[in-house]
Amino acid sequence: MFLAKLKNFAVSLFRKSPADAMPVSHKTGLWGEKVAAKYLKKKGFNIIGTRVRQYQDEIDIVAMCPSDDGNAKRLVFVEVKTRASDLFGGGMAAVDYRKRRALCRAAIHYLRKKPKVAFRFDVVEVIGKMDSDEPPTIRHHENAFPLDSRYHYQ
Numbered sequence: 001m002f003l004a005k006l007k008n009f010a011v012s013l014f015r016k017s018p019a020d021a022m023p024v025s026h027k028t029g030l031w032g033e034k035v036a037a038k039y040l041k042k043k044g045f046n047i048i049g050t051r052v053r054q055y056q057d058e059i060d061i062v063a064m065c066p067s068d069d070g071n072a073k074r075l076v077f078v079e080v081k082t083r084a085s086d087l088f089g090g091g092m093a094a095v096d097y098r099k100r101r102a103l104c105r106a107a108i109h110y111l112r113k114k115p116k117v118a119f120r121f122d123v124v125e126v127i128g129k130m131d132s133d134e135p136p137t138i139r140h141h142e143n144a145f146p147l148d149s150r151y152h153y154q
Contacts, residue, residue, distance in 0.1 A: 032082025057106035091125035
Protein backbone atom coordinates (compact mmCIF):
# COMPACT_ATOMS: atom_id res chain seq x y z
CA MET A 1 0.00 0.00 0.00
CA PHE A 2 2.76 2.43 0.93
CA LEU A 3 4.72 1.56 -2.23
CA ALA A 4 1.63 2.12 -4.39
CA LYS A 5 1.09 5.57 -2.87
CA LEU A 6 4.76 6.39 -3.31
CA LYS A 7 4.63 5.30 -6.95
CA ASN A 8 1.50 7.42 -7.61
CA PHE A 9 3.18 10.41 -5.98
CA ALA A 10 6.34 9.95 -8.07
CA VAL A 11 4.31 9.63 -11.28
CA SER A 12 2.32 12.77 -10.45
CA LEU A 13 5.54 14.79 -10.14
CA PHE A 14 6.40 14.19 -13.79
CA ARG A 15 2.89 14.22 -15.28
CA LYS A 16 2.25 17.05 -17.66
CA SER A 17 -0.16 19.62 -16.31
CA PRO A 18 -3.39 20.39 -18.19
CA ALA A 19 -3.63 23.55 -20.29
CA ASP A 20 -5.77 25.18 -17.58
CA ALA A 21 -2.86 24.96 -15.15
CA MET A 22 -0.53 26.61 -17.66
CA PRO A 23 0.79 29.98 -16.43
CA VAL A 24 -0.74 33.06 -18.05
CA SER A 25 2.66 34.18 -19.32
CA HIS A 26 3.10 30.87 -21.14
CA LYS A 27 -0.37 31.11 -22.70
CA THR A 28 0.38 34.68 -23.78
CA GLY A 29 3.67 33.61 -25.36
CA LEU A 30 2.00 30.80 -27.32
CA TRP A 31 -0.69 33.22 -28.49
CA GLY A 32 1.99 35.68 -29.63
CA GLU A 33 3.79 32.96 -31.58
CA LYS A 34 0.54 32.05 -33.39
CA VAL A 35 -0.12 35.70 -34.21
CA ALA A 36 3.45 36.12 -35.49
CA ALA A 37 3.24 32.97 -37.65
CA LYS A 38 -0.04 34.18 -39.17
CA TYR A 39 1.53 37.59 -39.86
CA LEU A 40 4.57 36.03 -41.54
CA LYS A 41 2.38 33.78 -43.70
CA LYS A 42 0.49 36.87 -44.90
CA LYS A 43 3.84 38.41 -45.87
CA GLY A 44 4.60 35.33 -48.00
CA PHE A 45 6.87 33.40 -45.63
CA ASN A 46 6.75 29.61 -45.71
CA ILE A 47 6.63 28.40 -42.09
CA ILE A 48 8.86 25.33 -41.75
CA GLY A 49 8.45 24.82 -38.01
CA THR A 50 7.37 26.40 -34.77
CA ARG A 51 8.88 25.88 -31.32
CA VAL A 52 11.80 23.97 -32.85
CA ARG A 53 13.91 22.41 -30.08
CA GLN A 54 17.66 22.13 -30.55
CA TYR A 55 19.15 20.51 -27.46
CA GLN A 56 18.41 22.91 -24.59
CA ASP A 57 17.50 25.84 -26.87
CA GLU A 58 14.33 26.64 -28.78
CA ILE A 59 13.66 28.60 -31.95
CA ASP A 60 10.17 30.12 -31.95
CA ILE A 61 9.67 30.05 -35.74
CA VAL A 62 11.78 28.72 -38.60
CA ALA A 63 10.63 30.01 -41.97
CA MET A 64 11.72 30.47 -45.55
CA CYS A 65 11.30 34.08 -46.65
CA PRO A 66 10.16 35.01 -50.12
CA SER A 67 13.00 36.07 -52.38
CA ASP A 68 13.09 39.62 -53.65
CA ASP A 69 14.93 38.87 -56.86
CA GLY A 70 13.34 35.48 -57.58
CA ASN A 71 16.58 33.53 -57.16
CA ALA A 72 17.82 32.57 -53.72
CA LYS A 73 15.51 32.07 -50.78
CA ARG A 74 16.69 32.73 -47.26
CA LEU A 75 16.10 30.70 -44.11
CA VAL A 76 14.85 32.90 -41.26
CA PHE A 77 15.09 32.13 -37.55
CA VAL A 78 12.43 34.19 -35.79
CA GLU A 79 12.32 35.09 -32.10
CA VAL A 80 8.86 36.23 -31.00
CA LYS A 81 8.47 38.58 -28.06
CA THR A 82 4.95 39.17 -26.78
CA ARG A 83 4.09 42.10 -24.52
CA ALA A 84 0.79 43.43 -23.20
CA SER A 85 2.14 46.96 -23.80
CA ASP A 86 5.44 48.57 -24.59
CA LEU A 87 5.38 50.97 -21.64
CA PHE A 88 8.37 49.27 -20.02
CA GLY A 89 10.36 48.66 -23.19
CA GLY A 90 9.64 46.71 -26.32
CA GLY A 91 10.32 43.08 -27.01
CA MET A 92 13.44 43.88 -29.00
CA ALA A 93 15.14 45.07 -25.82
CA ALA A 94 14.53 41.63 -24.28
CA VAL A 95 16.68 39.96 -26.94
CA ASP A 96 19.87 40.52 -25.02
CA TYR A 97 23.34 39.01 -25.46
CA ARG A 98 22.46 35.71 -23.76
CA LYS A 99 19.27 35.26 -25.79
CA ARG A 100 21.09 36.05 -29.05
CA ARG A 101 23.81 33.55 -28.15
CA ALA A 102 21.22 30.84 -27.42
CA LEU A 103 19.45 31.54 -30.72
CA CYS A 104 22.75 31.39 -32.62
CA ARG A 105 23.63 28.11 -30.93
CA ALA A 106 20.23 26.62 -31.81
CA ALA A 107 20.48 27.88 -35.39
CA ILE A 108 23.91 26.32 -35.90
CA HIS A 109 22.62 22.96 -34.63
CA TYR A 110 19.65 23.28 -37.00
CA LEU A 111 21.85 24.24 -39.96
CA ARG A 112 24.16 21.25 -39.49
CA LYS A 113 21.29 19.03 -40.66
CA LYS A 114 20.54 21.13 -43.75
CA PRO A 115 22.41 21.89 -46.97
CA LYS A 116 24.28 25.19 -47.06
CA VAL A 117 21.77 28.00 -47.18
CA ALA A 118 21.69 31.74 -46.54
CA PHE A 119 19.99 32.68 -43.28
CA ARG A 120 19.19 35.56 -40.97
CA PHE A 121 17.73 36.28 -37.54
CA ASP A 122 14.50 38.26 -37.20
CA VAL A 123 12.59 39.45 -34.15
CA VAL A 124 8.82 39.88 -34.20
CA GLU A 125 7.22 41.94 -31.44
CA VAL A 126 3.55 41.26 -30.71
CA ILE A 127 2.03 43.95 -28.52
CA GLY A 128 -1.47 43.32 -27.25
CA LYS A 129 -3.63 41.05 -25.16
CA MET A 130 -5.14 37.79 -26.32
CA ASP A 131 -8.60 38.55 -24.86
CA SER A 132 -8.74 42.09 -26.26
CA ASP A 133 -11.12 43.24 -29.00
CA GLU A 134 -8.35 45.31 -30.58
CA PRO A 135 -5.93 43.57 -32.92
CA PRO A 136 -2.35 43.38 -31.66
CA THR A 137 0.40 45.66 -32.93
CA ILE A 138 3.10 43.71 -34.76
CA ARG A 139 6.64 44.95 -35.39
CA HIS A 140 8.90 42.86 -37.59
CA HIS A 141 12.64 43.55 -37.24
CA GLU A 142 14.37 41.90 -40.18
CA ASN A 143 18.02 40.92 -39.85
CA ALA A 144 17.87 41.94 -36.17
CA PHE A 145 21.35 40.67 -35.28
CA PRO A 146 24.24 38.75 -36.90
CA LEU A 147 25.54 35.27 -36.12
CA ASP A 148 27.66 35.34 -32.96
CA SER A 149 31.37 35.38 -33.82
CA ARG A 150 32.02 32.24 -31.74
CA TYR A 151 30.04 30.17 -34.28
CA HIS A 152 31.20 29.38 -37.80
CA TYR A 153 28.98 28.49 -40.72
CA GLN A 154 30.27 28.21 -44.27
